[in-house]
Amino acid sequence: MTRIRFILPIFLPLIVASITLHxxxxxxxxxxxxxxxxxxxxxxxxxxxxxxxxxxxxxxxxxPVPTASVIKLTVLFEALKQIQEGKAHFDDKVALTKANQVEGSGVLMFFDAPQTLTLKDVLTMMIIVSDNTATNVAIDYLGLKNIDDRIQWLGLKDTWLYKKVSLPPVGPMPADQKQFGLGKTTAREMAGVMERFATCNLNAPGSTAKPTAQDQQLCDAAMHMLKxxxxxxxxxxxxxxxxxxxxxxxxxxxxxxxxxxxxxxxxxxxxxxxxxxxxxxxxxxxxxxxxxxxxxxxxxxxxxxxxxxxx
CATH class of the missing domain: 3.40.710.10 (DD-peptidase/beta-lactamase superfamily)
Structure with a gap:
């Protein structure tokens, strides 16, 4: 009985939380x-x-499901984080090259290359018209490894960006890359990414800090693209x-x-x-x-x- 009385106060909140969640x-x-x-x-x-x-x-x-262009949300999130951390800026100059021009959605494939755009222009095109070429430019600038590291930082277990759009993968790939193509995720995990934009949560997982004025500006810019x-x-x-x-x-x-x-x-x-x-x-x-x-x-x-x- 003494042992039960000792354990119950510890586990009761967990039991109540589980019931509430359900x-x-x-x-x-x-x-x-x-x-x-x-x-x-x-x-x-x-x-x-x-x-x-x-x-x-x-x-x-x-x-786990194939993402197609929905994975571009993780590219956008990494861009916001790099800007927040001072590693990038919306007005940074990025290069549109022929090597990144690919078919599919978007218009940058029709532009003369090379030419210079801003990071914000590229991200805007990536979201508003799901521009595949703009996505490849953004991936080059932000770094594919950085994007995938950020996905892991978010605590996502079944989300991954394997490669640039409409281009072959580079280097060793996970065995399931051929199954999912550009990227994989789950409905729950990608909802979590979108929810971060909606609530302006650029914090590390578990943090309850409120967004700063700079955070809010970044989130407003992202939401403007998404809307x-x-x-x-x-x-x-x-x-x-x-x-x-x-x-x-x-x-x-x-x-x-x-x-x-x-x-x-x-x-x-x-x-x-x-x-x-x-x-x-x-x-x-x-x-x-x-x-x-x-x-x-x-x-x-x-x-x-x-x-x-x-x-």
């Missing part, structure tokens, strides 16, 4: 989303977090009506797409506060590049259901 999982919402996911011709991983209430929904949220992101067929598709102003959208997001992959990770600033939604679909049968691609529409419907319920 209670935050919106099981009714999960049940509402599952029928749509089950009829999709492909695989779906989803995680959403209502930051204000603490509610979450998770479906295959810890399954003006060009591809709006998934999370924002049925939610843009939330934006009734002539200013920026109330939805910040970053998409990623390959023939059999459609992803979108965003934060919706609804009337009750920000909601992070992280959606990944892969092995999709519908490989069409139209706004009505089955996976694009599915992600839009899932996002609408989540926001409608949590509002």
């Amino acid at each position: 209670a935050q999982e919106d099981t009714a919402l999960t049940a509402q989303l599952q029928p749509l996911i089950q009829v999709h011709h492909g695989h779906v991983a989803l995680y959403a977090h209502d930051i204000s209430s603490g509610k979450t929904v998770a479906i295959n949220a810890d399954t 003006n992101q060009f591809y709006r067929n998934s999370i924002p598709r049925y939610l843009e009506t939330l934006d009734t102003t002539e200013g920026e959208s109330k939805i910040a997001n970053k998409t990623g797409a390959l023939n059999q992959v459609r992803n979108d990770v965003g934060v919706v600033f609804d009337k009750n506060g920000p909601v992070v939604i992280s959606e990944f679909t892969y092995d999709n049968q519908d490989e069409s590049w139209t706004p009505d691609n089955q996976a694009e529409v599915l992600m839009a419907k899932l996002a609408k259901i989540i926001i409608d319920r949590w509002q």
